[in-house]
Amino acid sequence: MTSAPGFSDIRIAHARIAPHIHRTPVLTSAAIDSAVGATLLFKCENLQKAGAFKARGAYNAVLALSDEEAARGVVTHSSGNHAAALALAARTRGIDAHVVMPKTAPAVKKAAVRHYGGIIHECEPTLAAREAAAAQLVDDTGATLVPPFDSSHVVAGQGTCAVELIEDAGTHFDVISCPVGGGGLLAGTAIATAALSPGTRVIAAEPARADDAARGFRLGIIQPQVLPVSTIADGLTTAMSAMTFAVMRELVHDVVTVSDEAIIEAMRLIWSRMKIVVEPSCAVPLAAMLEGAWDARGQTVGVVLTGGNVDLDRLPWTG
Amino acid sequence: MTSAPGFSDIRIAHARIAPHIHRTPVLTSAAIDSAVGATLLFKCENLQKAGAFKARGAYNAVLALSDEEAARGVVTHSSGNHAAALALAARTRGIDAHVVMPKTAPAVKKAAVRHYGGIIHECEPTLAAREAAAAQLVDDTGATLVPPFDSSHVVAGQGTCAVELIEDAGTHFDVISCPVGGGGLLAGTAIATAALSPGTRVIAAEPARADDAARGFRLGIIQPQVLPVSTIADGLTTAMSAMTFAVMRELVHDVVTVSDEAIIEAMRLIWSRMKIVVEPSCAVPLAAMLEGAWDARGQTVGVVLTGGNVDLDRLPWTG
Numbered sequence: 254m255t256s257a258p259g260f261s262d263i264r265i266a267h268a269r270i271a272p273h274i275h276r277t278p279v280l281t282s283a284a285i286d287s288a289v290g291a292t293l294l295f296k297c298e299n300l301q302k303a304g305a306f307k308a309r310g311a312y313n314a315v316l317a318l319s320d321e322e323a324a325r326g327v328v329t330h331s332s333g334n335h336a337a338a339l340a341l342a343a344r345t346r347g348i349d350a351h352v353v354m355p356k357t358a359p360a361v362k363k364a365a366v367r368h369y370g371g372i373i374h375e376c377e378p379t380l381a382a383r384e385a386a387a388a389q390l391v392d393d394t395g396a397t398l399v400p401p402f403d404s405s406h407v408v409a410g411q412g413t414c415a416v417e418l419i420e421d422a423g424t425h426f427d428v429i430s431c432p433v434g435g436g437g438l439l440a441g442t443a444i445a446t447a448a449l450s451p452g453t454r455v456i457a458a459e460p461a462r463a464d465d466a467a468r469g470f471r472l473g474i475i476q477p478q479v480l481p482v483s484t485i486a487d488g489l490t491t492a493m494s495a496m497t498f499a500v501m502r503e504l505v506h507d508v509v510t511v512s513d514e515a516i517i518e519a520m521r522l523i524w525s526r527m528k529i530v531v532e533p534s535c536a537v538p539l540a541a542m543l544e545g546a547w548d549a550r551g552q553t554v555g556v557v558l559t560g561g562n563v564d565l566d567r568l569p570w571t572g
Numbered sequence: 573m574t575s576a577p578g579f580s581d582i583r584i585a586h587a588r589i590a591p592h593i594h595r596t597p598v599l600t601s602a603a604i605d606s607a608v609g610a611t612l613l614f615k616c617e618n619l620q621k622a623g624a625f626k627a628r629g630a631y632n633a634v635l636a637l638s639d640e641e642a643a644r645g646v647v648t649h650s651s652g653n654h655a656a657a658l659a660l661a662a663r664t665r666g667i668d669a670h671v672v673m674p675k676t677a678p679a680v681k682k683a684a685v686r687h688y689g690g691i692i693h694e695c696e697p698t699l700a701a702r703e704a705a706a707a708q709l710v711d712d713t714g715a716t717l718v719p720p721f722d723s724s725h726v727v728a729g730q731g732t733c734a735v736e737l738i739e740d741a742g743t744h745f746d747v748i749s750c751p752v753g754g755g756g757l758l759a760g761t762a763i764a765t766a767a768l769s770p771g772t773r774v775i776a777a778e779p780a781r782a783d784d785a786a787r788g789f790r791l792g793i794i795q796p797q798v799l800p801v802s803t804i805a806d807g808l809t810t811a812m813s814a815m816t817f818a819v820m821r822e823l824v825h826d827v828v829t830v831s832d833e834a835i836i837e838a839m840r841l842i843w844s845r846m847k848i849v850v851e852p853s854c855a856v857p858l859a860a861m862l863e864g865a866w867d868a869r870g871q872t873v874g875v876v877l878t879g880g881n882v883d884l885d886r887l888p889w890t891g
Contacts, residue, residue: 278597280619284687299847300599368603521884528618528880530847561847565840571890 255496257440258409260448266409267416270312273345277301279421284526289542290550294426296418299531299561303338303369306414306438306559307401311338313410314399315346323348325395330383332358332366333488334560335401340371351396353386355379361564402437403494412441418555419449426453428549430538431557433457433466433508434489436497438559443504453555454506458541460484461510465492470501470508485513485569488534488560509546516540517569523558530561533569574815576759577728579767585728586735589631592664596620598740603845608861609869613745615737618850618880622657622688625733625757625878626720630657632729633718634665642667645715649702651677651685652807653879654720659690670715672705674698680883721756722813731760737874738768745772747868749857750876752776752785752827753808755816757878762823772874773825777860779803780829784811789820789827804832804888807853807879828865835859836888842877849880852888 258266277297286293298306315327326349329339336352343350350371354363355378366373376386391398400407415429429446433439443455459466462484469476475498482490493501501508516533519540523531535558542549577585596616605612617625634646645668648658655671662669669690673682674697685692695705710717719726734748748765752758762774778785781803788795794817801809812820820827835852838859842850857875861868 275600278599280597281594283621302602304847524849525884528623528849530843530849565844565887565889568884568887568890570884571887 254499255403255494256405257496257500258405258412258444260444262405262409263412263416263441263445266313266406267413269316270309270410270413273312274308275301276417279418280527280529282526285522285539288522291542292553294418294422294424294553294555295527296414296555296557297529298414299529299535299558303334303341304560304562305334305338306411306557307334307338308341309413310404310407310410310437311335311342311399312345314404314406315339315342315348317406318397322397325397326351327399328353328387328390328396329399329401330387331401332362334562336371337365337369339399340366340369344370349396351390351394353383353390355383365562401491402435402497408437408441408497410441411438412445414438414557415442415445416449418557419446422555424553426450426555427552428454428456429555429557430456430458430541432486432489432534432537432559433459433493433501434534435491436466436493436501438557439505440497440500442557443500447504455504456547457501457505457508458538458546459508459510460486460489460516460537461512463490464510466501467508467510469493469498470505473502485516486534486537488532489537507547509541511537511540511544511546515544519543521570529558530563531558532560532563535559535561573818574722574813575724576815576819577724577731577763579763581724581728582731582735582760582764585632585725586732588635589628589729589732592631593627594620595736598737599846599848601845604841604858607841610861611872613737613741613743613872613874614846615733615874615876616848617733618848618854618877622653622660623879623881624653624657625730625876626653626657627660628732629723629726629729629756630654630661630718631664633723633725634658634661634667636725637716641716644713645670646718647672647706647709647715648718648720649706650720651681653881655690656684656688658718659685659688663689668715670709670713672702672709674702684881720810721754721816727756727760727816729760730757731764733757733876734761734764735768737876738765741874743872745769745874746871747773747775748874748876749775749777749860751805751808751853751856751878752778753853754810755785755812755820757876758824759816759819761876762819766823774823775866776820776824776827777857777865778827778829779805779808779835779856780831782809783829785820786827786829788812788817789824792821804835805853805856807851808856826866828860830856830859830863830865834863838862840889848877849882850877851879851882854878854880
């Protein structure tokens with residue numbers, strides 16, 4: 254099993270990536286506080302470089318490489334925000350980022366990777382084909398594989414988000430809540446929170462239509478995603494890894510699920526009240542509070558808004 | 573003529589309103605810098621309370637009232653962001669805000685005023701009818717008229733935005749740019765900038781389809797708006813007052829105009845790259861740089877993003 258980072262790794266990651274990332278603002282909204290009946294502080298990683306918290310893990314993984322390793326480049330076969338973030342981090346270091354993507358990937362995702370200078374390698378649209386293509390690239394080029402979440406460096410990078418949230422909030426959190434897909438952000442958040450604010454509960458939120466984490470949390474055994482997965486929160490369809498699952502079991506206090514309808518409603522509430530662009534996956538923790546998946550009333554809650562990469566021509570409410 | 577505030581009035585305003593407003597973040601975007609060829613720092617008043625910088629002037633005007641004056645309430649006949657902001661400020665002080673609106677005002681504007689507890693008084697859709705109805709309300713209730721820009725208190729409040737921008741930027745600005753409608757924000761920005769950063773030029777930007785400020789700036793005499801006005805930047809269709817015009821003539825270095833097409837393009841660029849929701853009026857200064865209305869290349873520019881109140885069901889690019 255990939256080893257999990259300790260809190261010291263998160264501190265090291267933060268010092269390493271701080272010159273390259275935005276220290277994103279923590280915003281509040283009286284209207285949303287009133288809708289939930291709680292005091293919410295939103296850590297706005299949708300305003301992060303490349304539009305998502307993924308820049309943290311990607312920069313940490315790329316900057317942790319030795320010069321010799323770095324010279325051979327990096328590879329990933331994730332096609333979402335991680336791929337764009339890895340391309341950006343690699344460009345900053347002046348090295349190649351190889352991104353294996355299925356032929357069928359949306360043009361907007363390919364454009365994001367190209368925008369940051371990533372080299373796209375197309376393959377058949379199956380996980381096996383993607384893994385094989387990535388392994389072949391590692392063999393051919395000697396590049397380092399940087400997975401989207403099953404990596405100590407990546408999780409340590411994602412953990413820096415909660416460090417900033419806790420440092421900048423100026424208040425004690427009863428709860429910190431973030432979405433869970435593969436579990437990289439969740440694991441990093443839980444490790445940082447346990448170290449910096451041990452009285453704070455960590456609650457993960459997940460679409461009911463992609464509920465592997467919640468099922469695994471209840472059963473105590475890692476669960477596969479039930480395929481095919483279809484949720485508006487398309488950034489959260491990945492199943493967890495053994496490492497992120499183990500961290501969740503040890504340090505996370507609850508995992509709750511929400512309907513797609515509540516996700517869209519929460520997304521629109523964030524756009525209309527906070528005047529920020531968030532992607533559906535990003536709205537899942539707020540949706541969980543609004544839907545009553547856990548009782549946030551009267552509590553002070555830190556919420557990680559994870560990303561803002563949406564197709565502005567295809568919003569869920571404009572059909 | 574209404575008297576213009578001095579910089580000391582802006583300092584007083586800032587101390588008065590700071591507990592009630594957001595100190596909005598200053599954000600940057602490498603992609604937009606690259607598109608313009610300049611270093612841009614965006615002061616995000618779209619993230620301000622009630623979604624626009626107007627909260628600054630409204631809070632200052634309401635909090636400057638004596639208890640006796642305040643008890644009689646406030647009145648305005650502006651129907652845009654100022655009305656919502658005034659209702660919010662009045663609610664904070666526990667007093668009535670009377671808002672005269674034309675019967676034909678969009679439901680979304682009425683809803684915003686009601687959301688903050690404003691009392692709507694409908695009238696015929698002419699400026700004369702609005703002014704008459706507001707004057708009648710002042711007579712009947714003894715409430716204080718708070719105009720959207722032709723007020724020393726309102727301009728002093730709007731000037732606090734540039735104070736924060738200059739204080740928080742940590743760099744010298746070659747230029748600070750903001751949109752101009754009635755000129756309240758522009759006048760406050762120019763007064764604050766002249767005092768805090770006298771080497772910084774102030775450049776106002778205006779839709780070519782509502783170019784009274786630019787024409788007046790060239791001719792040296794205040795100009796009326798040529799009616800009917802039709803621009804996507806519907807927050808900037810007001811003509812200036814004698815006071816805001818005089819401040820512009822004395823302290824503003826240039827007034828430039830832009831096409832509606834450039835405004836929509838700049839608006840979309842801000843949404844897609846910065847992940848924030850801005851209204852069309854808000855995108856005018858960036859549009860001016862992108863369209864080459866003035867040459868920003870190589871300069872460090874502070875840009876005031878003025879507001880984020882848009883109808884999410886009717887975006888300019890979703891037809």
